[in-house]
Amino acid sequence: MLCHRCYADPALMPDCAACRGSGRATRIPLCDEPWNEVVPGLFQGGHDVLSQARTCVVGDEFDLVISMVTRAGYGPADGVEHHVLRMADAAVDQGIARRVAELAGVAAAAVRDGRSVLVRCSGGLNRSGLMVASTLVELGHDVPSAIDLVRRARGPWALTNPMFVRHLHTL
Numbered sequence: 001m002l003c004h005r006c007y008a009d010p011a012l013m014p015d016c017a018a019c020r021g022s023g024r025a026t027r028i029p030l031c032d033e034p035w036n037e038v039v040p041g042l043f044q045g046g047h048d049v050l051s052q053a054r055t056c057v058v059g060d061e062f063d064l065v066i067s068m069v070t071r072a073g074y075g076p077a078d079g080v081e082h083h084v085l086r087m088a089d090a091a092v093d094q095g096i097a098r099r100v101a102e103l104a105g106v107a108a109a110a111v112r113d114g115r116s117v118l119v120r121c122s123g124g125l126n127r128s129g130l131m132v133a134s135t136l137v138e139l140g141h142d143v144p145s146a147i148d149l150v151r152r153a154r155g156p157w158a159l160t161n162p163m164f165v166r167h168l169h170t171l
């Protein structure tokens with residue numbers, strides 16, 4: 001995973017104190033919140049949070065849920081539109097890229113229609129970040145600002161999978 005401070009940017013990496021110039025992360029902490037709003041109507045989250053007091057179980061808070069990971073008992077409630085795309089936190093092959101693009105289109109259309117959308121994975125950092133950033137690009141954001149919005153909402157450890165970042169830059 002990429003360093004959360006310099007993101008292995010060649011201009012910043014040599015002097016980066018967080019990774020001591022390696023560009024790589026040594027630990028990735030969980031987020032405090034089950035989900036955060038990235039732009040109005042578009043939320044990113046996960047199944048695991050830092051605080052035991054918060055539940056990540058989804059009821060009917062959202063009109064549409066996209067899950068990159070599913071776990072029994074975590075919702076969403078019956079009747080909520082639910083799309084599932086299971087994928088590894090690894091490389092993006094052509095098949096995955098096509099499914100991500102498809103669902104990003106579904107999510108973007110829902111946000112444009114004023115519906116609330118949650119995209120979730122395990123920690124709510126990388127797989128959900130890939131989907132949310134792709135949705136933001138679909139909504140008209142450029143790639144750097146899409147990545148930045150995701151990290152502002154979920155913290156600096158979001159989108160630290162270098163293969164996901166590389167894929168986003170091809171959009």
Ligand SMILES: [Zn+2]
Nearest residue numbers: 003006016019
């Ligand atoms: Zn660094």
